[in-house]
Amino acid sequence: MGLLAHFQKWLTENGVPHWASYVVPALAGIIVALLFLFAMIIVFIYLERRGLGRFQIRPGPNRAGPFGILQAFADFIKVLTKEDITPTAADMPVHFLAPVVAFFSAIMILAVIPIQRNAFITNLNIGILYVSAISSLGVIAIFMAGFGSCNKYSLIAAMRGVAQLISYEVPVLLAIAGVLLISGSLAMRDIVSSQNIPFILLQPLGFLIFFAGVASELNRSPFDLMEAESEIITGYHIEYSGMKFALFYLGEYGHMVVASAVMTTLYLSGWKGPVLPAALWFIIKMILVFLVFLWLRATMPRIRVDQLMSLAWKFLLPLGLLNLFITAAEVLWQDNMGWKQFPWPFVFLNLGLAAIFIIIGSKLLFKTGGGRVEV
């Protein structure tokens, strides 16, 4: 039973009206989720700007407050006071609703993420299915923005975004299926509970596929084709200014936060860890995942559209299928081998298989480099 359910029980026992004992915990859950999300977004924005600065041998924003920690707040005030422009030809309601959809899908995912054993809003028994369904809503927001803006660049960005999401959702779900086979549950809390060792060790290939797919769905740097500044001038939010732009910005980092949280839950054994409190472990792991994303952003140049598509369909999809097949075979095998007691043979087997598959896959499946464009 989660903290909210305890709160609801406590309210009922203390003579609060029946309807209020449902409304009050719901509101409390929404507020707590929003506060957590905002706090993590501010931490992530700070890390992103300062960290990217250090990667590029410059100090990063360091004027607002000590070490620039107030920079995000200063930007927020600036963006609040700016004029909110809607293009004359824009589809008014769609243009208005797009930033809202972009942000609220991030909050909705947070409802099923267990930050601690009992700290979650709801322990949905189809948790990971819910996460993958809601995270796809983000691209609807992008399509709404791109289509409603009545701007050719934002429309190109929206079409790219949709194509990218459709392509990368398949390998991501295949990678998730590997985790589900081992854990035997769709509920996020049970996935964490079943991780005696982090699943990143048991599923190294699955983790890499998941990581690449999530980076693509989040429009992180090697795959940030829909906000490519050099081609389509920041893409879908080209016609947005003021608070609507800020909501897109918050939504982008909000999705970043929940993606890090989902990755922590699925592959890095969630809140589990020695010495430190469980919630702190969860946040530390989230920040570590984000730092890897940041490191990739500081290193990788943007890839072409055809490279993006061939990476998804020719490389990640076959490898995802293979990974699923091997995981299923190992799970069937586990009764004889004593999986839960001795996972280490499987760890080394899977690491070796991952290396072999990546090398073979890069030789046989994925040939798009060398300046050649394959249609």
Added chain:
Amino acid sequence: MKFERYGRGMAKGMALTFKHLLRHPITTQYPEQKLTVSRRFRGYELVWYEDKCTGCATCAKSCPQGNIEIVTVEEGDHYKVLKFEVDTGRCMACGLCVEACPYQALYMGRGYERARYRRREVVLTKEDLKPSPERQPSGYANPEVEAQLPEQTLLVYRK
């Protein structure tokens, strides 16, 4: 068939960016930190030597903008300069006044910070233009000054 394209380039790139992460930032944060400018740097300011100036006003005549204002009085066998004002707000640092001066009383300086908060502060008077530790003549295109300077190669460097 070469053994390539399996992610080694990516690992190399990430190792390189990680090395950059450990470096000290190379940014000079200007108003607080300043680069040391070479003494051969031709700045945007004038240096005026009162003892060499005869008040002939050749500089004032040569100035395309008419920025220089000179008032002199006759005092025995020479002229005394009462007023020597340069409106640096309009000065474009062309250096024609320095070239025109027949007595080497005017030099281009080394400084580059001409901005002021008030409009009246950009009109520099006799006292402002005199040489001081901060306001020294530049060695650029000026063999007499250049010969006195120690040898150095860098135009701009950090201390």
